[in-house]
Structures are given as C-alpha cells and as structure tokens.
Amino acid sequence: GAVVSQHPSRVICKSGTSVKIECRSLDFQATTMFWYRQFPKQSLMLMATSNEGSKATYEQGVEKDKFLINHASLTLSTLTVTSAHPEDSSFYICSASVGGDQRPQHFGDGTRLSIL
Amino acid sequence: GQNIDQPTEMTATEGAIVQINCTYQTSGFNGLFWYQQHAGEAPTFLSYNVLDGLEEKGRFSSFLSRSKGYSYLLLKELQMKDSASYLCAVRDGLTGANNLFFGTGTRLTVIP
Numbered sequence: 001g002a003v004v005s006q007h008p009s010r011v012i013c014k015s016g017t018s019v020k021i022e023c024r025s026l027d028f029q030a031t032t033m034f035w036y037r038q039f040p041k042q043s044l045m046l047m048a049t050s051n052e053g054s055k056a057t058y059e060q061g062v063e064k065d066k067f068l069i070n071h072a073s074l075t076l077s078t079l080t081v082t083s084a085h086p087e088d089s090s091f092y093i094c095s096a097s098v099g100g101d102q103r104p105q106h107f108g109d110g111t112r113l114s115i116l
Numbered sequence: 117g118q119n120i121d122q123p124t125e126m127t128a129t130e131g132a133i134v135q136i137n138c139t140y141q142t143s144g145f146n147g148l149f150w151y152q153q154h155a156g157e158a159p160t161f162l163s164y165n166v167l168d169g170l171e172e173k174g175r176f177s178s179f180l181s182r183s184k185g186y187s188y189l190l191l192k193e194l195q196m197k198d199s200a201s202y203l204c205a206v207r208d209g210l211t212g213a214n215n216l217f218f219g220t221g222t223r224l225t226v227i228p
Contacts, residue, residue, distance in 0.1 A: 006158075034215070043203060043218040044159070093158050095216075104149055105216055107158040 003027055004096050006108025014116055015086060021079045021111045023094030029074035030096035034105065035067075038091040050077040084115045118142045120219035122204050127225045128194055136189045136202050136222045144210030150178050150189045151203040153221065159203055163189065191224075199226045 003026040011019050023033055031052045036044040048069055049057040056069035068080040077096075081088055091112050095105040119141040128134040140148070147166040151159035165171055165180035165187060177190040189202055201221040208215055 043220045044205075046215060046217065049215060091156075104161040104164055106161070110156075110158045112156075 004030075004094065004106045004108040006094050006111055008111060009109060010112045010114075012114045012116065013084065016083055017115075018080055018082045019084055019113060021081075021092055021094070021113075023077045023079070023096070023108050025075045025096045028096075030077075031074060033071060033077040033094055033096045035069065035077075035079050036093045036095065038093060038110075044093065047079075052077075081113065084113070086115045089113055089115045118206060118208055118217040120204055120206055120217060122202075122219040122222045124220065125223045125225070127227060128191075130194055130196060130226055130228050132194050133190065133192050134194060134224065136191075136204075136224065138187045138189070138204030138219055140185050140187070140204070140206045140219075142185075142206050142208050142217070144208050145182060145206065146209030147207040148178075148180055148187050149205040149207070149216065150176075150187075151205060151218075153201045153203055155201075162202075194226050196226050196228070199224060 005024045005026050007022045033050040035047045037047050038044050046059050047062045050069045050071040052071045052074050058064045066082055071077040091110050093107055093110040095107045097105050122138045149164050150162040152162050153159040163171055163178035165178050170179045175192045180187045201223045203221045204219040205216040
C-alpha cells in the first residue's frame with residue numbers, strides 16, 4: 001500500500017530555532033500533500049495544502065511566513081517552522097493522497113516538536 | 117465552513133460491540149472517513165463512505181446518511197488493542213479536491 005515517510009520523528013530545540021520537517025511519498029507520486037498540527041488531546045487541524053510546483057494554500061489563521069512550505073517534487077514536501085517558540089510545540093503530521101475520490105489520505109508517522 | 121461532532125470519550129468491554137457516532141455540517145460534502153489513532157502515533161485509515169448505507173470491513177463497519185449528516189463507526193468483538201482515538205473526517209469538495217476536516221475524536225477505552 002501507499003507509504004508516507006516523515007522525518008524527523010522528534011525534535012527538541014531552543015526557542016528561536018528554525019526546524020525543517022520532511023514528508024516523502026515512497027511508492028507513489030503525490031501532487032498534493034497536506035500538513036496538519038495536533039495539540040495534546042485535540043484533533044488534527046489542517047494547516048496548509050502543499051501543491052507540487054506552486055504555492056501552498058494556507059488555512060485561515062495559519063501564518064504563511066512562519067510555516068514555510070516547499071513542494072519541489074512529486075515525492076517531497078517540506079514544512080519549515082521559522083523562529084520557533086514554545087507555543088509552536090505540537091505534533092505535526094503530513095499526509096498525501098494517491099489521487100481520485102476513492103483514495104484516502106495516507107499519513108506520515110508525525111513529528112513531535114518541542115521548543116524549550 | 118465545517119462542523120463535525122463526535123463524543124469525547126467512550127468505554128466498552130472486551131468482546132462487546134460499540135458504536136461511535138459522528139454528525140456533521142459541511143457546505144460541500146464529498147465523502148466521510150474514519151481513522152484510528154493510537155496515542156503518539158499518526159492516524160490509520162479505517163473506512164470511507166460517500167454514498168448512503170453500510171460499509172463493512174471485517175470487525176469494523178461504517179454507516180452514512182447524507183440527508184441526516186450522520187455517520188457511525190461500529191466495532192465488533194472488541195479487543196484490548198482497539199483502545200484508541202477514532203477520528204471522523206469529512207471531505208469538503210468546495211474547499212479543495214481532497215481536503216479533510218477532522219472532528220475532535222472519540223477516545224475509546226476497552227476494559228476486560
């Protein structure tokens with residue numbers, strides 16, 4: 001089945017650091033990838049839709065200058081949290097779809113980001 | 117916009133049957149998904165409904181009524197490993213071809 005790989009799985013860093021998270025589709029081409037954020041005991045919140053070769057579409061309330069998304073190829077999308085602060089600490093999850101209405105989104109294993 | 121409601125927590129006994137309900141309001145319904153998520157892990161796909169009716173897959177079944185904005189996930193022969201959060205997600209066709217919007221999730225605890 002379709003596999004999505006996300007790296008790193010965990011990041012602990014100081015406030016002010018920028019952190020890059022990679023999301024790769026391993027056995028399929030994903031023209032669209034999605035980035036979600038999940039705070040403890042809450043559900044997934046869609047942050048942005050990443051489109052290969054074009055600008056990402058951000059959900060309302062998500063700062064595009066703080067959460068930089070690059071989807072340079074059909075198998076890789078990156079999310080960079082710039083100048084991270086403690087309130088950015090969360091579980092970040094990417095997903096991708098093989099395409100077509102019948103296909104579910106397949107999720108990466110997530111990245112737990114902790115800003116000290 | 118989207119509004120998705122599901123119970124926050126449920127408890128059921130090993131070997132029993134449990135039904136997790138989900139109601140939704142969305143401007144452009146284009147499918148409903150159920151995902152299972154264990155603590156600290158990413159969600160895994162369970163089921164998909166786009167037409168009214170029941171979809172059965174082993175111990176799991178999912179039902180959809182589009183006119184009522186209602187779905188349920190039915191888990192049979194509960195096992196301890198079924199303790200997890202179950203997420204109801206609606207795809208909104210008006211905001212994007214495949215954007216999913218999630219409910220808050222139902223935390224199911226299976227007890228012996």
